[in-house]
Amino acid sequence: MRDRYGHLDIDSLLPLHNQQEQIAVGVREVFVPQTVRTDPPPVDLPRELWQRLADSGVLDDRDLPGDLDHHTLAKLRHSYEARPARPVLEVLAEPDGQKMVLLGDPGAGKSTLARYLAVVLAQRGGDVLPAGLVGLLPVLIELRRYADPTWRGLSFVDFLDRQHHTDDRLGLPRTLLERRLHEPGRVLVIFDGLDELFDRGDREVIAHQITGFATHYPGARVVVTSRHVGYQRGPFDAAGFSHHMLQDLGQKQIDLFTQRWYRIACPGNPPEAARLRERLLTAIASSRSVQELAGNPLLLTILAVIGRRQTLPRDRHNVYRHAVTVLVEHWEVSKHLAATDPALPELDREDKLDLLRLIARRMQDGRAGLAGNHIVGTDLFRMFETYFQVDHALPPGPAKVAARAMLEQFQHRNFILSRFGSQVYGFVHRTFLEYLAAEDIDVRFGNRELSESDLLQGVFGARWSDPAWHEVLLLLTGIREHFAGRIIDRLLAADPYWRLRDKLPQHILLAMRCLGELRKPVALGPRHRAIAGALTHLLESLRSRPYDLALLTAFKQIVVPVITTLGPRWPGRDYYLAWYRLRGQIHLSDLRMDSRQMASIANQIALALDPSSDLRQYLFTVATDHHHEAIRRTAVEAIASGWPGDPETLLWLRERITDDADEYVRQAAVRAVASGWPEDPGTLPLLRARATGDTDAYARTAAVRAIASGWPEDAGTLPLLRECATTDEHEYVRQAALRAIASGWPEDAGTLPLLRECATTDEHEYVRQAALRAIASGWPEDAGTLPLLHDYATGDANAYVRRAATQAIVSGRADDPGTLFLLRERATSDHHAYVRDAAIRALASGWRVHPGTLPLLHECATTDNHEDVRMAAVDALASGWPEDPGTLRLLRERSIDDGNEYVRGTAVRLLASGWSEDPGTLPLLRERASSDTHEYVRQAAMHAVAVGWAKDPGTLFLLRERATDDANEYVRRAAVRAIASGWSEDPGTLPLLRECATGNVNEDIRIAALTAIASRWPEDPGTLPLLRERATSDDQPIVRDAAVYAIAVGWAEHPGTLPLLHECATSDNDEDVRTAAVNAIVSGWPGDPGTLSLMRQRDAVDRRKGAQEAHSRRSR
Template sequence: MNVQELHQHAPASPEITPAEAQAAVEAYAGRVRVSYGRLDLEVLTPLSEQNEHPVVELREVFVTPWVRADPPQVELPRELMKRLVDQGELLGSGDLPPGTDPTRLHQIREAYRQRPPADVLEVVADPQVKRVVLLGDPGAGKSTLARYLALALTGPGPLGPLAALKGWLPLVVELRLYADERWRERTFEDFLEHLHITEGMSVPTAVLQDRLYSGKALVVFDGLDELFDPRVRAETARRIAAFAARYPETRVVVTSRVIGYQRATLDGADFKHHMLQDLTERQIAEFARRWYANACLNDSAQAAQLVRRVTDAVSHSRPVRELAGNPLLLTILAIIGRRQTLPRDRHGVYRHAVTVLVAHLDQDVKHLKGQPGSEAWEDLDPDELHDLLRLLARSMQNGSSGIAGNHIHVRELETVLFGYLRDYELPPMKAKAAARAMVDRLRTRNFILSRYGGEVYGFVHRAFLEYLAAADIAHRYKEDREWSPDELIEQVFKAHAGDPSWHEVLLLVIGQLSERDAGPAIDCLLQLHRQSPAEDNSMLILAVRALAEVRKIGPLAGQSHAVVDALIQAVGGISFLHAGGELSAALPALTSFSEYWSGRHRYLSWFLVSGQFKANLDWPTRVAGALCRTPVIPAALAMYAPEPVVRGQALSTLTERWWEDPEVRGLVLDRATSDPDDVPRYIALAALAQLRSENPEVRDLIFDRAISEPDNVPRYIAMGLLARHWSEDPAVYTLILDRATGAPEEYSRSRALELLARHWSEDPVTRALILDRATSDPDGTPRSTALRVLAERWSEDPVTRALILDRATSDPDGTPRSTALRVLAERWSEDPVTRALILDRATSDPDGTPRSAALRVLAERWSEDPVTRALILDRATSEPDRYWRSRALELSAEYWSDDPEVGALIRDSVTSEASALSRSAALRVLAKCWPEDPEVHALVRDRASCDPHDSSRSTALELLARHWPEDPDTPALIRDRASCDPHGSSRSTALELLALHWPEDPETRALIHDRAANDHDVEIRLDALRLWAAEATDEVRSALHERARCDGNEAVRRGAVWMLAWGWPADPLTLPALQEMAVTDSSEDVRSATAQAVQAVEAILAGGEFF
């Protein structure tokens, strides 16, 4: 402790000598360390762990929060507030609770935008701000901050912003103690003298007076909200103002909750107001690192694992992330996360958090006496309070807006509470008064409810509503026997699975069910997935997440295999492009499965011998990466996988999950520059920037690649990453400004213009440059981008509209003309000139791209106009370009599928259209819009064998498998085409469909074996061999050895080599066979690939993870 510096301002007073003052300050500092040094975790720690959690020092785990100046007061659910503030998203009326003023929200959004967050320690130490009020929610860390300030300023040399206050005397006045009646007529100075005498938590009066008058003191009045009587609270605020006036040089900080705070008194005393903000994900991660480093002092590996458990849960679970922004709830999360798996065990976190807030926060944490009128509340134990909140959640989910709405009128709220109290035989008048008091308490003290306006309330944290609604359903099923098992499936899971706002509730319900009940629920979700359109994987994702909620997953082996088979079908299907990024929501659940989960082996076996060879699809690798438990397989894939996309995605997985491993870090940084293909290089760069942007080494690497990378795409991507993550760096701005005109390739120039508009739109140089490039760039892509960003950023400028109107007809390239037409429709659709121009360009533009763009915006903006419909139907047959003709056909079905003329046109196009592309488009439209029509089914079946072009036959086969898989004739027809279709692409499509949809069918397996040996098309033979290899039998292993040595085609030999390497690395025959072939094969390409496969096997064997 730097007592000498702390004491140097002590008075030369006749009442106390300098030595005595120094001793007094030193004694006070010691008492501060004893009183505030350790966190009191008893109330926050579940009873089952009371004796297990180590001591945690406040200074070791404190993470500095941010504040915003003079915040507007608003009560909104946390999820909506986050969207409003973090994303700048003004909510639609459908998102807002009744009584919420959209105009007020707009003002709030602007206020937050104009007042960026600041470090709270910088605010406290700011020499220009002597008086500060820090507002915050319950659990936001107000009292913790007060204690930290006392510890830091009485400890050895405060660092960072607090260094400016070195030697100052910190004093904390806990207003809940000062509120005692014996201090009603006494001053704060008297109270501090009392603390000095009785507890040693102040200094003698002579020292105190000297510090206060000299301005070398920081006084924190903590907990103004903890004075329940409004009159006492107002009087105390006046006393604080008077105290600040008596000591104008002393720094004064006041903390209070937001709700109930009246700012007029302290505003008038020149106090500046700031609001503590929720912790960011980076602050949460820093807290987790500090917490577990302290809690696991002798086990850094366990600490790292626990940190990853918390940070992964925060990153991937919206409800957990919502709670973790609050320091109190984050602390509970960290305590429980030491023994439980997150987010799977979040149910226990929620229950304990709710219990702390409603039953312990005021009484046991703050040691506050009950509020007036709270007797009924005090009489309820934690379980009874939990039951009451369950009923409240039930009432809300049964309301007009359901679980999505998160709001309830005060009358209905009081009715629920009144009914519960009446069950305890409380007299009606008392029950009514108690219900009103409970509503106020849940809002003002317990941080459970918010009031939105117009007497409408909702849960502050949606996570608590979802948890309580799930707890209510589980209670009604298990305790009240309200539903039979079949009724639970029908009335809860099947009835609500289609509503995304119910998904978290259903997952929490499954986590509370037995395996016997959870299995049918997952079966139900899989059945709903099979009934969904091919492009919709939401039910599959929900099934994966539901399976991850089950604790004892062994009895659900059937569901595990069914989920994995559906996942393989989704990521490996011919039409996987429809699956999109939505499957990312399933990755955290897949990561949570243990290494012994049977589905893990099933998927990885398929991926290693078959799935990784799907052409340019990254999702099979992403799913595999989620299922790996060590970096061994991803590292081997990153180095040796023959497909570039697989190597790239493996690098991304390594960056996300094992960055702390020095070998992994070295591998990723090396391959980001040295991989022979550009795809892994740019995927690695993107992963590094997204996941490790705080690392200076990463920034330097990406800056270097934006300049020196030899290939266009990695340079283009590196430039975007620099702007996204380091836009404050002047060197980044200079580089991108240069690239906007100086990059040799058009896509880099285009990207630079887009980045300038997104990150530096306030700079007048940006607008001038973009205006110039809209006409002067020699290539169409940058000109097109310039037009688009001008419309996005400067649409109010008449020059912008005039320029875009001109370029819609005068630009020499079709792409800028298309862009001009689109932005005219988006920004100026009300102008008659816009519609007339677009109608004209739909037929008169000499290029098909603008003509199609014109048709699209006509349908989007003016689909009700008969002229639009007539024009698009005409272009579906008369458009000279076959590709754009097919797009017009799809548009007609998208907007007018109920029109008999449209249906007839599309049916006719299936057979009469000369272009195979248009016939395929017509088939897809028919199957999508009229799958229940027997004539459509018959027509698709006919085209699967009779269409003259292989692409249309393949489309028909795919549609049969997707829309009519239950028809027994479907697999029979597809089997026929797999062997009899004259074109290889159609046979390949049929074979793939059989393996995806009917993998267990003996006829499918027999056909795959036959094609692997007998098809005259090399690619089909190789594809069939990969499908067969996924069975992982001794028979196929022997066949692969035979093909690797003896097949007459080098592509098949090379493919067999890789399948042996990835699928059977631990087999004693594999490595010797590959080593021999690396020397003896007649093809140099095969020898080279085999030598690489040998390295992959050796790496896997060294790591000890294989399947």
């Protein structure tokens, strides 16, 4: 057993032409037990669809083959959730595991589990097994060997007896085996690989033999392994076998496997093992596709083998090429074709890869595109048939035979394609579809079937906005690395109007991801500045979109991993750090409190690019001395995340918590200590003291939340939270404590009574709202919940509480007969707009088909006396009834005649987005952009025209007219920015911007023009002179400040820059401009002899400002 099954077959994980990296890996040394789910659903789905179904329960119709519907999928998901994953060894050891079938995907570890059990039970000792398995005699029967004609006709016992007398001695003598089999609970018999019997008749015969064996020896524990594709469970159900499906490995299992693997792969070299393991785990965490592969034990092993030689994820296309090559080479299709008809051609590796690429191309050209990952069996058959006729010159008859044999191979034997639904096929791993689609495009590009223009415009230009194509585009970038510069240029220029949209700027994010694909990013040269500029523009744009959670998530998942991987070697580093020190913190300090995470991300990027002590000292100085508390707060967060291992950091943070004069800084320090040092014995006492003793409510709130999330098991936590929820003088603290109790202690007998008490007696509406929402979500079935919500929806004196109760009633209670009546009454009769707004939105989403909803919305859109309610009704009509002829009429009427500019602006945007094809939309928008009496509407209409009709010859004329003639400076500034973004190639744009930068116009317009010129025309010979002239001669300090910043960041290497900054730092008559110049010199030229005196000057200015602001706060 040990000699035959004790080691993994690493040779099979290496391409046949590259077998030199052989290492001996024992099964017991690396095996990580999987988990299983009981009685898996009967429908086969590709892995990524299963995962999406499990995560969200939602799949797009395009993702599904024709014979699967959402009703079936809902039942599948319910089945999935009702059967939680459990450790496989525990399930095998249970009484119900006496007769069991273990199903799994190819590579799920079925045979490895069988071999592990055989070896560990045979050797006895060492591994800890569940009690039900300890002491069992292992018998492993490889069914592919048993099915060999040599053993045909033998019983399993006869087969094992014969095996015992052969050279490998894997069997057992008949007398010993018979005796043990008849003794209850003495033997574990594993029949491994039922799916490896390709002939269906053989499978059926042997399945009945196995069930008969289990019946004849009821005391034996019997386990059968098989792939789930093609498995027929009827005989095993009839014999009382239970069924379990092996699950993908989770993160903890992956961590454990990689630790064990590299310990063996790097004997005697723990540092190297740790380095390789961390590199692989980072690659897995950074890529959705690699994560998908890593859940499969076989593919995880392939990743680990490859990880010894190359870095992931930058070599992902090579990883996938290796995996596909291994699986294709070990797929013996030619042997099967020859068995079907000896005259059929032999297919080599390239033939098989050609076929797979053709399938990927057919899928990407289908209705669902790359999002679908499925192809109908008849289409696949015709593809194979055509392939054999064209590429191998087979006549139609033999081509059909070969095609049918190929289809059988993919259905029953191959790892890459599998069947799901009825006669519908897809790639088992979506990653294979994406890789092969990318390789297909690359092969055609290399063969000159596709030109450079086809690749840049027809592939990247046409597909960058489709998320289903992103992985293919990234792989192509990695494959064609020498072409990456032009690809990134194309992406960065793909959407010049992104600032005008609410959607994610996918082109910038995709360009950042492409940067992460490159093995030699330095080869991009000057493009790194463009990438860094796009990154800083993206961060600065957050001032106008502070609640954009999608962008925040994109930064966390895309930008931070890419920049962290590149680190200080990124050539765009200096540009970003210059922006971060000179401008970044100022911009980010203007963000609202909800966007502090984005400030933290900007800090993370800076720390990844400059982990030096210089940056640390700079942040310490900023955190303690800067006059702006928001900048001090972000510096505190950066220090906590950048140097958590330094003992000085914790001491310094505690000092901030107790001594800093600003409540926001103390709040940031509280959060940092709670999340970064939860094990320190002083942390919990410090937080308790802050929760009850800090003079500021924000700091107390931060402490309450930290204690509730970090120490829920501590006996003192719940009493402290109850005290804060009922006795703290500030509503924010009471609200935070109440929410923590509701979410963390719902089973406690005192929680619901406390929530009801606070909902009825607390004096502040925020606390009553929080209590009502907690009751509605946590106790929806309680008999007192619905009456309580009804009472507060109509009777509370505060509109916010009535709104919260109204929203809570709707959630999950659409069938309640009183709900519709209450909503209609609230939508028309409540005296506050917030409540009417909530009721209207609830009716539109939950009662769309009710005949009274549409007329009510029309009435509210035209007659309600508050603009928020009319806007809510207009928005609901546009999204819910776009086909109704009355909707378009109402939107046109509201865009012109409504008395409120925000309603008119909303109608304008809805017309542009939903009715762009209507011939009347563009004329109406142009008229609104020029003639509306309010700047908000004119700007909204102008933006809509610029984004939706950029190629219309009248659009640029409209923008130029608005840029020069509009009465409002905000409209003129927006027009300037739109022209600079979308028409930089027009010969009239740069002269217009220069005119705006120097003319007698509003200073904000001059800044917008200067910023556009500096970022888009840095190479123009007139740009630097213009900036120098504005930095010294403009009559507005804010314009001079902007010019100083642009010069310092963009022309740091120019010999005239430092002298100019010295001049501005000492001679400008405005203190802010002098300070900006000093900051630029200190940040960019720390070694300059004059820097020290300038630092002293800045320090004095900052202290004076700090003292003035402190005095102002005390006076308030």
